[in-house]
Ligand SMILES: *[C@@H]1O[C@H](CO)[C@@H](O)[C@H](O)[C@H]1NC(C)=O
Ligand SMILES: *[C@@H]1O[C@H](CO)[C@@H](O)[C@H](O)[C@H]1NC(C)=O
């Protein structure tokens with residue numbers, strides 16, 4: 001049986017069990033919540049008639065923010081206010097990776113948002129572990145070309161890379177605050193997973209830099225990163241060592257890699273022995289789910305989806321390390337695709353006014369393949385952010401082969417941070433949820449048995465972890 005489908009069915013059962021008689025769902029779909037404040041400047045973005053939406057007790061907003069008027073660039077966001085005491089809770093910006101993948105399709109509707117797209121592709125279920133229980137959650141589709149975000153200047157699409165993405169996201173925040181002025185001075189955290197491991201720290205760095213100008217000041221408190229791409233050389237070493245230590249490749253292949261791959265050189269892949277051995281790793285990973293080693297692959301019914309599944313998307317250029325796209329599950333993705341391509345859904349989300357239907361897809365492969373610039377390592381930015389006193393938590397699902405726990409440990413170890421509290425288990429509901437090590441200035445934790453998109457596999461643990469992060473609290477260290 002397909003894991004993703006099982007998970008969805010499970011979530012629906014959990015929902016039905018927990019919420020069917022619950023009195024907390026006080027609002028009717030499409031009705032305004034009289035006890036909740038509205039944002040008058042954003043009233044045109046208030047979502048009121050979202051097809052298939054269950055009743056909820058918070059307001060949510062969606063629409064476009066123009067980030068560049070000259071070229072006509074607009075980024076699409078979906079914002080869910082916290083379900084209780086939203087005025088007292090921080091703002092969290094969530095970014096998915098790829099690059100080229102949608103935070104709405106992954107983060108909001110598969111992982112941590114309040115609504116999960118059902119398998120019929122027509123309606124939504126409540127996610128009982130939504131992160132908007134703890135924070136005001138802002139999901140951004142970035143850069144232009146991802147999801148509903150667009151540019152009216154086609155040449156913009158030739159420039160997309162870390163730099164472009166980070167600058168547009170920065171402008172987005174300031175423009176978004178104009179519509180939601182009560183969030184202008186709110187504590188902000190930036191969170192993301194996978195390739196967002198590159199542009200989340202980069203965006204945090206840009207905010208820190210621009211904060212020197214008081215008029216631009218944003219109250220950034222910290223960043224939260226899940227299975228993040230961090231340093232290409234260490235990430236590659238970790239990926240390949242993990243494949244060997246998890247019995248995906250042979251000793252011989254691993255020895256060849258150890259002898260012939262120099263991931264810190266500029267021409268790693270020109271060594272034939274190295275590139276052939278790495279090809280062998282990818283060939284083995286094509287047979288299973290690299291994002292979740294011990295779950296069944298989604299055997300899609302359509303031949304087209306099957307094709308997508310069996311080929312890890314992989315790119316290679318002379319200048320950059322080859323990349324494997326982050327987070328790709330054709331079974332789950334198909335539900336999202338059919339939902340977001342519904343005309344009435346797009347209308348409710350203020351994407352179109354009745355005629356202009358966008359062809360929404362969860363990842364834009366042209367963006368992935370055309371990515372212009374990527375920092376080899378964001379560890380120097382980590383150092384700056386640590387020095388600036390930001391809260392930095394990094395977590396890792398330990399059954400992910402894509403950005404495995406080894407990659408993250410190799411990357412973090414190069415920082416040589418002093419250990420404040422040494423490696424120990426952390427607990428959730430009396431079980432070991434993972435292990436944690438607190439460094440001075442950075443906390444690292446694992447999720448035992450979770451794949452690449454951790455909240456998809458461990459929703460309850462993830463929500464508890466998120467709460468501890470926001471409160472700067474220690475995780476439960478005893479049963
Ligand atoms: C893009 O062009 C369309 C059609 O001219 C226009 O309606 C829209 O406002 C433009 N978008 C931006 C962000 O300027
Ligand atoms: C790799 O290339 C960069 C510039 O592209 C250069 O600064 C660096 O020295 C090169 N490193 C090696 C090991 O050749």
Ligand SMILES: *[C@@H]1O[C@H](CO)[C@@H](O)[C@H](O)[C@H]1NC(C)=O
Pocket residue numbers: 260271272273
């Ligand atoms: C590649 O591997 C072969 C043995 O399989 C060895 O003879 C050869 O020297 C290696 N080449 C390089 C460049 O390391």
Ligand SMILES: *[C@@H]1O[C@H](CO)[C@@H](O)[C@H](O)[C@H]1NC(C)=O
Pocket residue numbers: 359361
């Ligand atoms: C939407 O995109 C898919 C590929 O992702 C393509 O096959 C299809 O023809 C497109 N549909 C429209 C209406 O552009």
Ligand SMILES: *[C@@H]1O[C@H](CO)[C@@H](O)[C@H](O)[C@H]1NC(C)=O
Pocket residue numbers: 420421439440441
């Ligand atoms: C180290 O941990 C102690 C608690 O064990 C805490 O009080 C202290 O603030 C921590 N120091 C740093 C730099 O994180």
